[in-house]
Amino acid sequence: MMNRENHRLADLSLLFVAVVWGSSYLATKIVLADVAVFTFLFLRFLLTSLVMVALTWRKLxxxxxxxxxxxxxxxLFLSGIFISETWGIHFTSAANAGFLISLFVVFTPLIESAVFRTRLRAGIFGTVLLSVFGTFLLTMKGGYQFNTGDALILIAALLRAIQMSVTQKLTEGRVMDSGALTTIQLGVVAVIMGIFSLPSGRLPDSAVLSLPFWLLTAYLAFFCTLLAFYIQLIMIRRTSSTRVGLLTGTEPLFSALFSVWLGGERLSPQEWLGGLLIVAATYFGRHMEAKNRMGKTTAAAVKDV
Structure with missing residues (x-):
């Protein structure tokens, strides 16, 4: 069972993931002005995979x-998530995308309950609904119309939730090296994106010669992909996928903060209220899960060689 100090470390690590993922929206928007979607995703995951292979080849x-x-x-799950999410953002507004992708916070306990055949806690479900309502206030800036992009974002949100529960299900109680597991996962995505990027051809000259392009791509590869997914993989084996979903569900709040600080956007009182509701939902979800966790075994018993 995890002690209080370990839980604090897990929470801070997952909040770090939410921060870097929140910053990735602005960075990705800038990068995609120069390259096609699949070309960018291939470069992002290729860089990440090469670093991971260099670090973990003996473990592989x-x-x-x-x-x-x-x-x-x-x-395969991660490929589906990135393909759906990236193309979804391309076809819909940022407000709609931000709201719909946050639905993975609601999907996660539902999927977890089905995978592990456990009863859904009313308190946890209430907190994730509060988180989604906060995200609604934060991201909905105008009218709402459901379109192809919205459907793709909804698929990405569902895949995120399924991935969290499947990851815990497949790794719980098994001896697996997290570094090797992460390398294999990212390598599969790089191969798939490489195949899909072939019709796009070579990089445009503007991207090849642009230092900001490569700096942002490196940031997205190393911080928003490699480090973030490695932390998530570690922590999901040491806590519940619902807890992971609640903490990383603050991603839209950090995305809005980066947009204000670096993108020059302004948030209305309604949007700030939504952000505060997300933080409140995360806090109460953490408190209630801690009470229900007592006397139960956790994934902390899994050995990491």
Whole structure:
């Protein structure tokens, strides 16, 4: 069972993930002005995979068949998430995308309950609904119309929730190296994006010669992909996927903050209220889950070789 100090470390780590993912929206928007979607995703995951291979190649050689199989499955899920989310943002407004992607916070306990055959706690469900309502206030700046992009974002949100529960299900109670697992997962995404990017051809000259392009791509690759997903993979094995969903559900709040500080946007009182509701929902969800966790075993018993 995790002690209070370990839970604090897990929470801070997951909040860090929410911060860097929140910053990724602005960075990605700038990068996509120069390159096609699949080309950008290929470069992002290629850079990440190369670094991970250099760091974990010895562990990859010793990785079990279960580790490889799980990594491939996780990579397929991650590919689907990024394809749906990136193209969804392309076809819909940022406000609609921000609201719909946050629905993974609601989907996560529902999927977790089905996967592990457990009763859904009314308190937890109430907090995730509060989080979604806060996200609604934060991101809805105008009229709402459901379109193809909205459907793709909704699919990405559902895949996020399924990925969290499947990750915990496939890794719980098994000895797996997190570094090897992450490398395999990211490598699968790089291969898939590389195949899809072939019709796009070579990089445009503006991207090749642009230092900001490569700096932002490196940031997205190393901080928003490599480090963030590695932390998530570690922490989801040491706490519940619902807890992970609640904490990373603050991502829209940080996205709005970066937009204000770096993008020059302004938030209305309604949008700030939405952000505060998200933080409140995360806090109360953490408190209620801590009370329900007592006397139960957790994924902290999983060994990480």
């Amino acid at each position: 050689v010793k990785a079990t068949k279960q580790t490889w199989l799980s990594g491939i499955i996780f990579g």
